[in-house]
Amino acid sequence: MTKLQRIASISDLRERARKRLPRSVFDFIDDGAGAGHTxxxxxxxxxxxxxxxxVGVDVSKRDLSQRILGVSSSMPLILAPTGLSGLYYPKGEILTAKAAHQTGIPFCLSTNSVASMETISDAVPSSEKWFQLYFLKDKGLMSSMLTRAKENGYRVLCITLDVPIQGKRDQDIRNGFTIPLKLNPSTLIEVLARPNWTWNFLKDALIRKQKISFxxxxxxxxxxxxxxxxxxxxxxxxxxxDWDTIREVIEEWSGPVVIKGILDPEDAKLAIQAGAHAIVVSNHGGRQLDQVPxxxxxxxxIAEAVAGHAEIILDSGVTRGTDIAIALSLGASACMIGRSCLWGLATDGQTGILKAIEILRQELDTSMALLGVTELHQLKGRACLNLS
Known part of the structure; x- marks a missing residue:
């Protein structure tokens, strides 16, 4: 029996990741801003x-595929941009991109990735790749990143708007989390207690001949x-x-654009006016401002405000196939996963990510069959608030 065969859920992968990673590294993925309410x-x-x-519906054949910004995906799922993935497992971004390509879903690379966009493109040249952009102070560098992304086959630009500054993350402060990881007595104990992670990390650093980098x-x-x-x-x-700056970047990109970090319907309308083709309803996994919706x-x-003028992607909190079904019922066309993917990565690299995707695929497929639907659009309106 393989070590992942008894993994039944995303929460099981989270527990495996917790046991494998040094505490400060696990907490960097797992914790949110402030007291963690959001x-x-x-x-x-x-x-x-x-x-x-x-009931009473023929559900013997079910189709989980979805077109996302004009390209077919095997299921309504996108691997979200996550910074520093190479810290959690050697070649983390490369393995994530390969897992997405293997399963036929989009992969979005973070601006703050350990591996460069060129390295990812060389590893998976024909995959559906998106590039996530933060607004940088160095405008020349930001423009060059857009050019490089285009030249390396990134079809979609994902602009993240909810990080003008970083939110206050209490646990990172308590842990003294830094880049690169600073070894003090407490973190040294953490690292020594996780020999597999430590050995892989040191071996990868020796191969790259440098500490963690962007x-x-x-x-x-x-x-x-x-x-x-x-x-x-x-x-x-x-x-x-601001929105003028956003509009300029969208015009410079001249391709499909996703705006990520929207919680207010008015911002959703402004994103569409600026030229966005899709919006991501997201609070950055609760990692930016606590006490937000x-x-x-x-x-x-937001789905009511957008009213079909742009595609809607739901990000933050998706750990079950039923979560995806609920999101699609309420107006989303797809979901993004960040932590759920990283827990798989930290557990067993590419194999762990494939396990996370397969868990969500099986759960969504089961949900469709038991809900009496055979195509994703039939999920519309199937979820309602439980007021009891």
Whole structure:
């Protein structure tokens, strides 16, 4: 029996990841901003919805495929942009892109990836690749990233708007989490207690002949001392970006654009006016500002405001196939997963990610059969708030 054969759920992968990673690294993935209210609500608010089954329907053949921004995906799922994936498992971004390609779903590369966009493109040249962009203070560098992304086969630009600065993440402060990871007595104990991760990390660093780095900033950013992630964001990102700036970048890209980080219906309308082809309803996994709405609770009003003028993607809190079914019922056309993917990556690299995707695929397929639907569009309206 393989070590993943008894994994039944995404939460099982999370527990495996917790046991494999040093505590400060696991917490960097797992924890949210402030007291974590929004982080928890992202998952808990799915429990407020009830799905209504229909019976007496031929469900012997079910189709999970979905067109996302004009390209067919094997299921309504996108692997979200996640920074520093190469910290959790060697070649993390490459393995994530390969898993997405193998399963026929889109992969979105973070600006703050360890591997460069060119490295990913060389590994999976024909895959459906998106590039996520933060607004940078260095406008020349930002423009060059757009050019490089186009030249390397990234079809969709995903502009993240909810990180003008980094939110306050209490656990990272308590853990003293820095980039690269600073070894003090407590973190040294963590690292020594996780020999598999430590050996793989050191071996990868020796191969690359450097500590953790940001591949897309090669030649533009040198981490010469330990920095917190908040310090790096403050150094790199432009907090002055507004809708005029956003519109300029969309025009420069001249291809499909997704705006990520929308919670207010008015912002959804502004994104469409600026030229966005899709919006991502997201609170950054509850990692930016605590006490904001969960993504699933914000979705219905945004879907009403958008009214078919753009595709809607739901991000933050998706850990079950039923979560995907609920999101599609409430107006989304697809979902993004960040932590669910990273827990699989941290557990067993590409094999772990494939396991996470397969769990969600099987759960969504089962949900469709038991709801009495054979195609994704038939999920529309099947979820309702449980008011009891």
């Amino acid at each position: 982080r928890r609500a992202n998952q808990q608010d799915f429990e407020k919805y009830t799905l209504l089954p229909r 591949g897309n900033f090669e030649g533009h950013l040198k981490i010469s001392k330990y920095k917190t992630n908040a310090q790096l964001i403050a150094e790199l990102c432009d907090a002055s970006a 969960s993504s699933i609770s914000a979705l219905p009003k």
